[in-house]
Amino acid sequence: MSALPLDDLIATRGSVILTGSFASSNAAGGGVLYTASKHAVLGPVRQLAYELAPDVRVNGVAPGVAATRLRGLTTLGRGITESVLDGTELALPLRGSPRRQRLCRRLHPARVRGRKCDDGFHGDGRQRVGHSRDRQARRSGWAPTPRLRRTTSPQGAVGQEGTEDTMELYDVMRTTAAVRDFTGDPLSDEVLHTILDNARFAPSGGNRQGTEIVVVRERATREALVELTLPGARRYMAQRQAGEGPWNSVEPTSLTAAEIASTDVPDSMTAPLLNASVVPVVCVDLRLVASLDRELDRIGVISGASVYPPVWNILLAARNEGFGGTITTMAVAEEPRIKRLLGIPEAYAVACVVPLGKPVKQVTRLTRVAVSELARRERWDGERFGV
Numbered sequence: 377m378s379a380l381p382l383d384d385l386i387a388t389r390g391s392v393i394l395t396g397s398f399a400s401s402n403a404a405g406g407g408v409l410y411t412a413s414k415h416a417v418l419g420p421v422r423q424l425a426y427e428l429a430p431d432v433r434v435n436g437v438a439p440g441v442a443a444t445r446l447r448g449l450t451t452l453g454r455g456i457t458e459s460v461l462d463g464t465e466l467a468l469p470l471r472g473s474p475r476r477q478r479l480c481r482r483l484h485p486a487r488v489r490g491r492k493c494d495d496g497f498h499g500d501g502r503q504r505v506g507h508s509r510d511r512q513a514r515r516s517g518w519a520p521t522p523r524l525r526r527t528t529s530p531q532g533a534v535g536q537e538g539t540e541d542t543m544e545l546y547d548v549m550r551t552t553a554a555v556r557d558f559t560g561d562p563l564s565d566e567v568l569h570t571i572l573d574n575a576r577f578a579p580s581g582g583n584r585q586g587t588e589i590v591v592v593r594e595r596a597t598r599e600a601l602v603e604l605t606l607p608g609a610r611r612y613m614a615q616r617q618a619g620e621g622p623w624n625s626v627e628p629t630s631l632t633a634a635e636i637a638s639t640d641v642p643d644s645m646t647a648p649l650l651n652a653s654v655v656p657v658v659c660v661d662l663r664l665v666a667s668l669d670r671e672l673d674r675i676g677v678i679s680g681a682s683v684y685p686p687v688w689n690i691l692l693a694a695r696n697e698g699f700g701g702t703i704t705t706m707a708v709a710e711e712p713r714i715k716r717l718l719g720i721p722e723a724y725a726v727a728c729v730v731p732l733g734k735p736v737k738q739v740t741r742l743t744r745v746a747v748s749e750l751a752r753r754e755r756w757d758g759e760r761f762g763v
């Protein structure tokens with residue numbers, strides 16, 4: 377460590393990567409000495425990050441568990457031990473990721489079969505253990521209190537200080553499903569704040585950032601939202617049952633008002649509003665949206681692009697935090713009533729209602745069309761895009 381070329385590192389704004397282990401922040405196989413030596417890597421990563429960031433980027437990597445036999449000090453009564461103990465798989469990273477599931481199955485085939493490895497730890501052996509500190513605070517010599525990043529694991533445990541409890545981006549993107557069944561576990565204001573704090577980095581036209589969110593928790597308001605969901609959902613279901621594209625703006629419906637009014641709405645369309653932990657209602661200030669397609673002879677689509685990116689970021693961030701939800705729009709058919717219910721000003725549009733909570737089941741496989749089915753080269757009649 378003393379051999380670190382500090383001046384050069386700072387002058388070149390270089391980076392330091394120290395290699396630790398899964399055992400740098402976890403107990404597993406290997407015993408006390410092994411784990412102590414690996415934990416000893418974590419301290420320098422944190423301290424160097426504290427002293428050098430942001431001039432020098434400091435990170436630690438923590439290679440994951442390999443099923444192997446570890447040698448201990450025989451003088452201390454430690455012979456050869458297995459690296460994988462019962463329960464190791466529960467501490468493995470990457471909630472619900474297929475890669476993590478495969479690793480879990482390799483480690484403990486019988487234990488994992490009926491159960492997800494789920495905790496909120498990095499799964500591919502790349503746990504980040506370092507973090508940066510504020511440059512001004514460092515310069516002034518003031519040492520801020522270490523920030524406890526409270527992250528709730530699916531088991532309700534609180535994350536460790538300084539660990540970044542995040543999943544791989546592509547794993548999040550490929551496994552963020554529409555969640556409608558919730559366990560009833562709370563999604564705290566703190567976790568929701570973390571979700572929104574990350575979601576707000578979504579783009580908007582001209583970076584006007586017209587999105588505003590009403591965070592609904594009150595039972596009476598949720599029940600009112602259920603009532604407002606029913607008319608739109610009735611027509612949606614009726615059209616679907618009649619083989620029409622529900623609510624599409626191109627082909628008019630052949631159904632009568634009476635037929636629509638007599639259609640049942642499945643519980644799955646309203647229950648999430650009541651069972652979710654929290655129900656954000658997302659709005660957008662239309663004065664801040666450049667609707668470039670507003671004069672075209674079709675329904676506008678561009679306006680939504682200034683509000684749905686943050687909405688989708690909310691769902692990605694929720695997934696990352698071990699939660700989930702669904703974009704719902706049925707209630708928006710009754711927008712004037714939603715606006716009255718929540719006191720939303722005239723110039724705003726309601727984009728969606730997003731029940732969020734802890735999923736009963738984490739889906740890891742989504743059904744989506746292949747790239748070749750959605751992309752083509754150069755022109756509409758060009759060949760399907762593929763590599």
Ligand SMILES: Cc1cc2nc3c(=O)[nH]c(=O)nc-3n(C[C@H](O)[C@H](O)[C@H](O)COP(=O)(O)O)c2cc1C
Pocket residue numbers: 552553554555556644645702703704705706707742743
């Ligand atoms: C614009 C939009 C509107 C949606 N509206 C609703 C809705 O009102 N109610 C609902 O249950 N799901 C709604 N969804 C969720 C979709 O049904 C869901 O994303 C889709 O079926 C894919 O589900 P999966 O991710 O579980 O595969 C909406 C999704 C989008 C993007």
